[in-house]
Amino acid sequence: MSSPTSTPIAFRTAIVPAAGLGTRFLPTTKAVPKELLPVVDTPGIELVAAEAAEAGAQRLIIVTSPDKGAVADYFTPQPELERTLEERGKDALLEKVRRAPGLLSAETATQEQALGLGHAVGCAEPNLTDADDAVAVLLPDDLVLPTGVLRRMAEVRARHGGSVLCAFDVPREQISAYGVFDVTDTDDEDVKQVRGMVEKPAPEQAPSTFAAAGRYLLDRAVFDALRRIEPGAGGELQLTDAVALLISEGHPVHVVVHRGGRHDLGNPGGFLKAAVDFALKDPEYGPDLRSWLVERIAENDGVS
Ligand code: G1P
Numbered sequence: 001m002s003s004p005t006s007t008p009i010a011f012r013t014a015i016v017p018a019a020g021l022g023t024r025f026l027p028t029t030k031a032v033p034k035e036l037l038p039v040v041d042t043p044g045i046e047l048v049a050a051e052a053a054e055a056g057a058q059r060l061i062i063v064t065s066p067d068k069g070a071v072a073d074y075f076t077p078q079p080e081l082e083r084t085l086e087e088r089g090k091d092a093l094l095e096k097v098r099r100a101p102g103l104l105s106a107e108t109a110t111q112e113q114a115l116g117l118g119h120a121v122g123c124a125e126p127n128l129t130d131a132d133d134a135v136a137v138l139l140p141d142d143l144v145l146p147t148g149v150l151r152r153m154a155e156v157r158a159r160h161g162g163s164v165l166c167a168f169d170v171p172r173e174q175i176s177a178y179g180v181f182d183v184t185d186t187d188d189e190d191v192k193q194v195r196g197m198v199e200k201p202a203p204e205q206a207p208s209t210f211a212a213a214g215r216y217l218l219d220r221a222v223f224d225a226l227r228r229i230e231p232g233a234g235g236e237l238q239l240t241d242a243v244a245l246l247i248s249e250g251h252p253v254h255v256v257v258h259r260g261g262r263h264d265l266g267n268p269g270g271f272l273k274a275a276v277d278f279a280l281k282d283p284e285y286g287p288d289l290r291s292w293l294v295e296r297i298a299e300n301d302g303v304s
Contacts, residue, residue, distance in 0.1 A: 116236025
């Protein structure tokens with residue numbers, strides 16, 4: 001393991017669970033996987049893959065269901081399309097088309113049945129190599145901004161060992177949508193030691209307001225724990241319960257509290273906010289969108 005002073009490369013493999021039915025995006029998800037819906041012009045899963053690559057991942061294991069082949073296709077080079085764009089001198093588009101396949105080496109693992117996030121992560125185990133002491137798990141519904149938290153998490157693993165997750169401090173009335181941490185302080189204000197973790201507790205039972213935010217740096221021991229958990233919240237095999245089991249057995253678990261922003265791409269309301277946020281920053285679409293929105297909102301306020 002690297003010393004705390006160097007930039008540690010704690011993982012080479014990132015797992016992205018993408019086998020869900022996408023029910024909140026029906027009817028679109030009858031034919032288009034939700035992970036491919038564009039945030040401006042780029043699918044959410046590419047943003048997450050880029051984040052993993054930026055943090056040092058070389059391999060991406062996408063856990064998909066048998067009918068979601070389009071997600072893997074997205075990471076496959078398309079020589080004919082590239083040739084056409086090249087011939088037409090569309091260099092900027094060519095760069096965009098090549099980006100996803102060039103980020104890291106992508107492969108798939110199949111989850112035959114939607115048995116929960118813990119089960120989905122477990123489906124990636126046969127793809128691991130002996131070199132994978134730890135893996136990153138990134139939930140493609142969650143955009144954690146600005147990027148960089150995985151590197152912070154790798155530093156914390158180098159210092160404390162074990163597994164490291166990302167936490168957001170959320171309002172208590174929203175807490176039951178998340179995995180929630182029971183924490184104690186460390187000498188670093190933004191790093192907490194985790195004493196327990198519970199999936200989707202009622203607000204009054206939540207041990208804190210620190211919620212799991214879709215970024216996990218998990219010691220390989222998690223795969224053994226995943227084989228030993230029972231169905232939990234929602235009748236599903238929960239990643240939270242595997243982490244809780246590890247903690248109960250003395251495995252060190254910490255969280256990095258991320259004070260930045262976050263978008264939830266998992267529902268149309270959150271997705272729209274992300275799209276508008278990204279579009280406002282886009283040099284091509286931003287200025288026009290901004291003035292249109294200002295006008296549109298003023299019009300709306302006028303009629304209300
Ligand atoms: C999942 C996890 C939960 C985590 C959340 C973050 O829940 O089970 O622990 O807090 O992602 O987005 P889901 O949103 O899939 O219900």
